[in-house]
Amino acid sequence: MVPRRPIVVAGAGVGGLTTALALARHGLPVEVYERRTADEIRNAPGSGLTLWSNASTPLGWLGLGDRLLAASDRVVAIHNFDSRGRLRFKMSSHPHLWPGALPSLSIGRMDLAEILMEAVRQRDVQVHYGRPVSDHEITGDGVRVRLVDGDTVLGAALVGADGVRSTVLRELRGEVPGVYLGRTTYRGVVPGTAGLVPEIPQLFHDDETRIGGGVYRIGGDRSAWTLSWKAPAGEREEPGTEHAHAVRLARPLPALLRDRVAATPAEAVIRTDIWYHEWHEQWGEGPVTLVGDAAHAMPNDLGQGACQAVEDAVVLADALAAGDLSSQAGVAAALRVYEGRRYERVKWVRQQSVQVATAAEPRSAAARWVMGHLTRVYLAMAEKKMWQEMQRLPELTVHPDEVVGSR
Ligand SMILES: Cc1cc2nc3c(=O)[nH]c(=O)nc-3n(C[C@H](O)[C@H](O)[C@H](O)COP(=O)(O)OP(=O)(O)OC[C@H]3O[C@@H](n4cnc5c(N)ncnc54)[C@H](O)[C@@H]3O)c2cc1C
Structure with missing residues (x-):
């Protein structure tokens, strides 16, 4: 059942726009409020991003496969060298894709932003650029979202997709100190x-x-x-x-x-x-939840932060589409289902990222040689399982091709 009020998304980064697109494809009303102006997003200095198959594939389910493939380079492996250009180890990700998956891709952030902005526009999703969210209040029948400019928006739910320094997260749990x-x-x-x-x-x-x-x-x-x-x-x-x-x-x-x-x-x-962020399993309360870095910012070493935001988005839309959204209790229940479906997966990916990011770097050349050798042995044994797990596709209750409006 479609709620009377829109689902309000705070933030138009990868997580926010993918959430909006996934919700719109399920025919659910959604509006996005973003702090930056559209020009600030478009003209942000360039950088690249890897969309591993666990994110490129769900974006493909949302109808973006061809555009992504056209705007990116495939990633089939990673080669790691020392400063003199001597190969230390190789890892092949491509042989470990899941059946039916899109390849992993490297893409310009600005190109990904443009593709997502265009896709939500084509779905007539209203994205209010330059209008940051200030705070929110849970009412008897939804959530009242206040904007920094003083306006108020009434929503059936609020999704905080506003990044590592999330305002919605702060409202939920108080000041959450980041880990540097x-x-x-x-x-x-x-x-x-x-x-x-x-x-x-x-x-x-x-x-x-x-x-x-x-x-x-x-x-x-x-x-x-x-x-x-x-x-x-x-x-x-x-x-x-x-x-x-x-x-x-x-x-x-x-x-x-x-x-x-x-x-x-x-x-x-x-x-x-x-x-x-430290790991935490309170991503929401009542009709409010979080996606992406707002919920679970992680070190960038495995290039999975944005990928996990994409996974969150499609699972959240799937949980809401399967829920009874006619009452606030029904909306809240669907959001808790979403969170429950995500915790274990995100926790595992985050843990791998933290482990890689905080691994000790031996000082002596001998210790480095031993470490390099152990890494190669470990990769030879664990590469397949590691890449399969990392590139695992989100499981949805409604198959992407059966989503109303998928064409
Ligand atoms: C150096 C580096 C390299 C990385 N490489 C990769 C990679 O290769 N692959 C990968 O998957 N991940 C990578 N990441 C991680 C990735 O960038 C993040 O995980 C991802 O951007 C999170 O997306 P998000 O939508 O949750 O948050 P964000 O991208 O931070 O978007 C949040 C949005 O919310 C807006 N906002 C903030 N406050 C408000 C407010 N109050 N109201 C409204 N809007 C607000 C912001 O302006 C922004 O547009 C990397 C990160 C870094 C730092």
């Missing part, structure tokens, strides 16, 4: 793919300086790069010196990465500190 990973990143996108192996992101690590980085194709004639290093939270360079800093940091790493950092226009280099 101790690491920060620079990212950028440059034209050209010279020297890059198609479909295989290349990662590098300099054991002396402990600076890591990666470079990969993102569709079209472009590549994305990252650099990461240990730094205190909030530390920033003098304005205008970021690019020179990134170039300096990249010095120990191979030219494939170094040259791309140098070629990126200064204004297109983004710095992001890596914050995540």
Whole structure:
């Protein structure tokens, strides 16, 4: 049963827009309120993102498969090198896809945002850009959402998709202190793919300086790069010196990465500190719930944060579509079903990400050699199971092809 009032989504990132699209495909009324303006989103400096098959496939179920494939590069494996370009280990993800799955993809964040924005527009979903959510109040028959501009919106439910510093999360559980990973990143996108192996992101690590980085194709004639290093939270360079800093940091790493950092226009280099959340199993209350980073921000090491937001979105829509939404109790019950269906999966993925992100980095060359050897042995034994689990597809009660409005 369709609720009288819209489901209000706070945030138009990957999680919010995918939620809106999935709900709209089920014929459920939905409205999105986003802090940034549409131009701010479109003109944000570029960076890349990996959509592993567990996210590309559900986005395909939402009708975006062809557009995603056209705008991205496939990812079939990852190669990991030391700073002199000597191969440390390889991992193949592609042989471990589930039947019927789309391949894993690397894509520009701006391209993914554009595809999602266009898809919700085609479904006539109203996205109110430049209108941040301030707070909410659960009423007898839904939720009253207040916006920073003073307006009030009445919804059947509120979905907080407003990222790691979520306002909706704060309202639910009070101030939730983030965990700083101790690491920060620079990212950028440059034209050209010279020297890059198609479909295989290349990662590098300099054991002396402990600076890591990666470079990969993102569709079209472009590549994305990252650099990461240990730094205190909030530390920033003098304005205008970021690019020179990134170039300096990249010095120990191979030219494939170094040259791309140098070629990126200064204004297109983004710095992001890596914050995540302690695990917590209260994502909601009554007609309110969370998706994506708002619910479970995790370290970026496995590239699964946005992927888990996509999984949340399709499972949430599936749970609501199967629920009785004629009463507030019915809406709340469907949201608890969604949360219950997600906890175990997200907890596992988050745990793997935290383990990789916080693994000790041995100082001595001998200890590093032993660690490298153990990693290769572990991968030889566990690669198949690890990739199958990581790329596992969400299970839905209504098959995607049977969703009303799927065509
Ligand atoms: C360096 C780095 C690399 C990464 N690489 C990958 C990768 O390869 N693959 C992957 O899957 N993940 C990756 N991630 C993680 C991924 O970026 C996040 O997990 C993902 O963006 C979370 O999506 P989201 O929609 O939950 O939140 P966000 O993307 O943060 O979107 C939240 C939205 O809410 C809006 N908002 C905030 N407050 C309000 C408010 N009060 N009212 C209304 N709107 C509001 C924001 O403006 C934003 O648009 C990476 C992260 C980092 C830092």
